[in-house]
Amino acid sequence: xxxxxxxxxxxxxxxxxxxxxxxxxxxxxxxxxxxxxxxxxxxxxxxxxxxxxxxxxxxxxxxxxxxxxxxxxxxxxxxxxxxxxxxxxxxxxxxxxxxxxxxxxxxxxxxxxxxxxxxxxxxxxxxxxxxxxxxxxxxxxxxxxxxxxxxxxxxxxxxxxxxxxxxxxxxxxxxxxxxxxxxxxxxxxxxxxxxxxxxxxxxxxxxxxxxxxxxxxxxxxxxxxxxxxxxxxxxxxxxxxxxxxxxxxxxxxxxxxxxxxxxxxxxxxxxxxxxxxxxxxxxxxxxxxxxxxxxxxxxxxxxxxxxxxxxxxxxxxxxxxxxxxxxxxxxxxxxxxxxxxxxxxxxxxxxxxxxxxxxxxxxxxxxxxxxxxxxxxxxxxxxxxxxxxxxxxxxxxxxxxxxxxxxxxxxxxxxxxxxxxxxxxxxxxxxxxxxxxxxxxxxxxxxxxxxxxxxxxxxxxxxxxxxxxxxxxxxxxxxxxxxxxxxxxxxxxxxxxxxxxxxxxxxxxxxxxxxxxxxxxxxxxxxxxxxxxxxxxxxxxxxxxxxxxxxxxxxxxxxxxxxxxxxxxxxxxxxxxxxxxx
Amino acid sequence: xxxxxxxxxxxxxxxxxxxxxxxxxxxxxxxxxxxxxxxxxxxxxxxxxxxxxxxxxxxxxxxxxxxxxxxxxxxxxxxxxxxxxxxxxxxxxxxxxxxxxxxxxxxxxxxxxxxxxxxxxxxxxxxxxxxxxxxxxxxxxxxxxxxxxxxxxxxxxxxxxxxxxxxxxxxxxxxxxxxxxxxxxxxxxxxxxxxxxxxxxxxxxxxxxxxxxxxxxxxxxxxxxxxxxxxxxxxxxxxxxxxxxxxxxxxxxxxxxxxxxxxxxxxxxxxxxxxxxxxxxxxxxxxxxxxxxxxxxxxxxxxxxxxxxxxxxxxxxxxxxxxxxxxxxxxxxxxxxxxxxxxxxxxxxxxxxxxxxxxxxxxxxxxxxxxxxx
Numbered sequence: 001x002x003x004x005x006x007x008x009x010x011x012x013x014x015x016x017x018x019x020x021x022x023x024x025x026x027x028x029x030x031x032x033x034x035x036x037x038x039x040x041x042x043x044x045x046x047x048x049x050x051x052x053x054x055x056x057x058x059x060x061x062x063x064x065x066x067x068x069x070x071x072x073x074x075x076x077x078x079x080x081x082x083x084x085x086x087x088x089x090x091x092x093x094x095x096x097x098x099x100x101x102x103x104x105x106x107x108x109x110x111x112x113x114x115x116x117x118x119x120x121x122x123x124x125x126x127x128x129x130x131x132x133x134x135x136x137x138x139x140x141x142x143x144x145x146x147x148x149x150x151x152x153x154x155x156x157x158x159x160x161x162x163x164x165x166x167x168x169x170x171x172x173x174x175x176x177x178x179x180x181x182x183x184x185x186x187x188x189x190x191x192x193x194x195x196x197x198x199x200x201x202x203x204x205x206x207x208x209x210x211x212x213x214x215x216x217x218x219x220x221x222x223x224x225x226x227x228x229x230x231x232x233x234x235x236x237x238x239x240x241x242x243x244x245x246x247x248x249x250x251x252x253x254x255x256x257x258x259x260x261x262x263x264x265x266x267x268x269x270x271x272x273x274x275x276x277x278x279x280x281x282x283x284x285x286x287x288x289x290x291x292x293x294x295x296x297x298x299x300x301x302x303x304x305x306x307x308x309x310x311x312x313x314x315x316x317x318x319x320x321x322x323x324x325x326x327x328x329x330x331x332x333x334x335x336x337x338x339x340x341x342x343x344x345x346x347x348x349x350x351x352x353x354x355x356x357x358x359x360x361x362x363x364x365x366x367x368x369x370x371x372x373x374x375x376x377x378x379x380x381x382x383x384x385x386x387x388x389x390x391x392x393x394x395x396x397x398x399x400x401x402x403x404x405x406x407x408x409x410x411x412x413x414x415x416x417x418x419x420x421x422x423x424x425x426x427x428x429x430x431x432x433x434x435x436x437x438x439x440x441x442x443x444x445x446x447x448x449x450x451x452x453x454x455x456x457x458x459x460x461x462x463x464x465x466x467x468x469x470x471x472x473x474x475x476x477x478x479x480x481x482x483x484x485x486x487x488x489x490x491x492x493x494x495x496x497x498x499x500x501x502x503x504x505x506x507x508x509x510x511x512x513x514x515x516x517x518x519x520x521x522x523x524x525x526x527x528x529x530x531x532x533x534x535x536x537x538x539x540x541x542x543x544x545x546x547x548x549x550x551x552x553x554x555x556x557x558x559x560x561x562x563x564x565x566x567x568x569x570x571x572x573x574x575x576x577x578x579x580x581x582x
Numbered sequence: 583x584x585x586x587x588x589x590x591x592x593x594x595x596x597x598x599x600x601x602x603x604x605x606x607x608x609x610x611x612x613x614x615x616x617x618x619x620x621x622x623x624x625x626x627x628x629x630x631x632x633x634x635x636x637x638x639x640x641x642x643x644x645x646x647x648x649x650x651x652x653x654x655x656x657x658x659x660x661x662x663x664x665x666x667x668x669x670x671x672x673x674x675x676x677x678x679x680x681x682x683x684x685x686x687x688x689x690x691x692x693x694x695x696x697x698x699x700x701x702x703x704x705x706x707x708x709x710x711x712x713x714x715x716x717x718x719x720x721x722x723x724x725x726x727x728x729x730x731x732x733x734x735x736x737x738x739x740x741x742x743x744x745x746x747x748x749x750x751x752x753x754x755x756x757x758x759x760x761x762x763x764x765x766x767x768x769x770x771x772x773x774x775x776x777x778x779x780x781x782x783x784x785x786x787x788x789x790x791x792x793x794x795x796x797x798x799x800x801x802x803x804x805x806x807x808x809x810x811x812x813x814x815x816x817x818x819x820x821x822x823x824x825x826x827x828x829x830x831x832x833x834x835x836x837x838x839x840x841x842x843x844x845x846x847x848x849x850x851x852x853x854x855x856x857x858x859x860x861x862x863x864x865x866x867x868x869x870x871x872x873x874x875x876x877x878x879x880x881x882x883x884x885x886x887x888x889x890x891x892x893x894x895x896x897x898x899x900x901x902x903x904x905x906x907x908x909x910x911x912x913x914x915x916x917x918x919x920x921x922x923x924x925x926x927x928x929x930x931x932x933x934x935x936x937x938x939x940x941x942x943x944x945x946x947x948x949x950x951x952x953x954x955x956x
Binding site: 372430447 | 638639642644663664666667668669672677698782784788816818821822823829830832842846850851852941942956
């Protein structure tokens with residue numbers, strides 16, 4: 001007998017909103033917190049929207065008008081760009097959803113061999129720098145001289161190349177490893193925190209492994225899956241690098257490449273770029289509404305006061321099939337382009353074997369001995385750790401505030417927390433520049449410090465951090481905090497001793513994602529950084545300006561090594577493999 | 583009579599001696615004037631402690647300027663940030679609106695000076711800041727003059743001007759005589775075989791477009807660009823990618839390759855260059871090589887010292903070697919750049935850097951958007 005949704009719901013204790021102690025002083029920090037959030041998110045956005053109506057050139061007297069908005073939306077090429085953007089995002093989200101759910105399930109709920117390696121390799125897929133990895137793919141799949149195409153043509157006597165990286169499917173292909181990895185990382189903590197007794201009950205009732213996955217695991221993990229899907233979709237919409245490198249030669253333009261064009265116009269058309277961002281804004285509102293409708297009236301608590309099991313299930317001989325699929329994906333999508341990328345950093349020109357001096361150590365030598373390398377590294381570490389620590393804690397507080405309290409303004413904060421993803425990083429950077437420089441002498445002191453870069457990254461990654469932690473908070477039953485309250489613990493103690501430890505796996509995942517995002521972000525920090533607060537990613541930009549992609553890729557590979565080293569160090573120091581214990 | 587002659591001769595000699603003595607003393611006075619000014623500027627700069635420079639993006643120029651200046655003036659720190667004109671001016675405008683004046687010197691393109699910094703009223707006349715005789719003496723400069731992109735206001739001083747190559751080609755796929763006139767590019771055999779640098783953003787593609795607008799007039803330029811758009815295999819903004827395509831033989835021709843070809847050729851990419859069209863010649867531009875002295879600068883003396891160093895032989899050598907440019911100073915060698923970069927006798931060159939032609943006009947922008955908008 002299969003477990004029906006009604007029966008399942010009966011077995012799960014209901015969520016009750018947890019009330020903060022109703023003493024007046026506790027309201028003050030809450031109000032300050034909400035106020036700060038609104039200022040942090042809404043003020044720069046409002047400034048950006050306001051300035052999008054300035055139609056004069058930079059430096060001239062401001063003239064207001066709607067010219068920028070009219071020009072943006074009467075562009076004859078816009079409908080095609082919008083269609084391309086949505087087609088690519090839909091295709092990617094469908095493919096990566098299947099892969100990500102599969103890998104999360106394989107790693108957390110099955111006895112597939114080498115699953116530790118699979119998990120590590122998927123993390124690696126997330127660390128890899130997107131632009132140099134795309135160059136790795138071009139070396140392999142360029143229709144003119146791609147190594148793989150040449151090999152296949154030679155091996156099978158083909159007259160035309162098999163693959164063309166400069167195409168719709170080329171764009172999607174280049175995205176798969178990174179997008180799957182991100183979504184795997186976001187979903188895994190939820191899979192790990194799920195009580196196995198529900199799946200066991202289904203199995204006892206005669207359901208197959210696939211049936212359990214489809215009828216029990218996926219529905220009960222709906223918040224985490226939906227959040228990661230929504231975030232993945234929005235991220236797909238705003239994706240730029242791969243579309244620039246692979247799409248433009250094929251004449252495929254998307255909304256982000258149009259926005260990039262406008263920002264790099266002479267003079268930059270920030271107003272028109274902001275106007276185009278409103279397309280994303282409308283879409284995000286629609287997505288928030290859908291997200292709410294999908295989750296309304298349903299309960300998703302899987303971590304309760306009672307003990308619960310985390311157990312893997314034996315797949316029998318099928319475990320070798322899941323292993324083979326996983327290894328195939330990892331080899332083709334991650335290790336192959338990575339090897340090509342690393343090889344490329346030792347070549348004078350990526351993939352060019354026809355020049356006199358093909359191989360060189362020069363890029364490594366000159367990148368690592370650059371006089372500003374060490375300072376940039378220090379700034380990068382400060383930015384990464386600062387954004388990861390402060391950001392993750394802030395996202396946890398916001399999630400708690402939205403899910404567990406009944407204070408007014410929760411919906412507003414929830415909606416605001418999505419907004420940064422409606423804007424490309426460069427516009428967030430610009431909005432923050434205006435907001436900080438226009439906010440009085442004390443705030444201005446932040447300008448030129450790494451602190452302001454930390455703020456930029458925290459804002460940029462807020463949708464991801466908040467929505468993923470929010471999904472995890474929804475999984476944790478309120479009764480645990482009720483019990484601590486009954487035992488006389490304060491709200492803060494309950495939050496610190498109960499909720500935070502249970503959220504640790506998700507927070508750690510979010511923290512690492514924020515760290516990596518901070519370490520390699522260019523657009524969000526471009527207007528905020530100065531010579532003294534330059535990061536490694538901005539140093540990469542310097543190399544790109546000299547048309548030296550190889551040297552820029554060296555820094556990308558160096559960042560991957562650095563992050564791996566830090567993760568290993570973290571493990572040695574006690575941040576063991578994340579798991580939830582009963 | 584002889585006495586009279588003697589008296590006149592003695593008087594003439596005396597007068598001459600006086601004249602020589604007076605001019606010598608004036609000369610010495612001039613000498614001591616610039617030296618005093620220079621000593622005062624250096625002393626003031628040391629007190630200020632640092633100079634803040636915004637310049638072209640790229641690590642080669644960053645290292646050349648910071649290391650060169652630090653070697654010449656070890657007591658004055660230099661902070662250097664690179665960026666495109668649009669980014670730098672957006673940032674400086676926001677700072678100035680907030681009452682922050684953080685920058686002393688800007689080195690960038692002439693369109694940056696004339697489209698952004700002049701309307702922002704952020705520039706100070708540059709000539710009063712020039713002190714060293716090797717900088718102020720016009721004889722040290724090409725055409726015996728300091729050249730400004732804004733000839734009437736003289737805020738934006740040109741450091742460099744080099745020939746901008748309009749076309750590169752792969753000699754296995756195209757011959758020089760097949761691409762040595764502008765109209766050659768429209769020949770049916772090149773249909774779908776030309777990589778065209780996008781003329782919309784500032785840079786080489788836009789430079790070629792503005793040059794043709796001057797050289798053959800608006801109507802013919804618009805007609806040509808409509809045709810070359812239809813003729814192009816690809817319109818792209820990535821200069822390196824297009825040059826690599828030509829070197830690999832994917833496309834025989836790249837129209838508007840830009841100065842990045844210098845770095846790529848130096849690193850071993852092979853392609854041929856059409857330095858100037860037989861019928862139209864080519865155009866000169868400074869690239870990122872023009873200097874501005876920012877008003878209300880936080881380190882005015884250090885700014886002066888840097889500017890004089892930059893315009894001297896040592897600073898110019900460091901700058902042009904890093905950028906692959908040709909200095910306007912006569913005493914700076916051009917042996918670091920290929921011959922086609924250096925303006926040649928007998929070739930017609932259009933100056934593409936004067937204020938009136940340095941910035942895309944609204945009419946030009948509208949046309950480009952219609953034809954190349956995406």
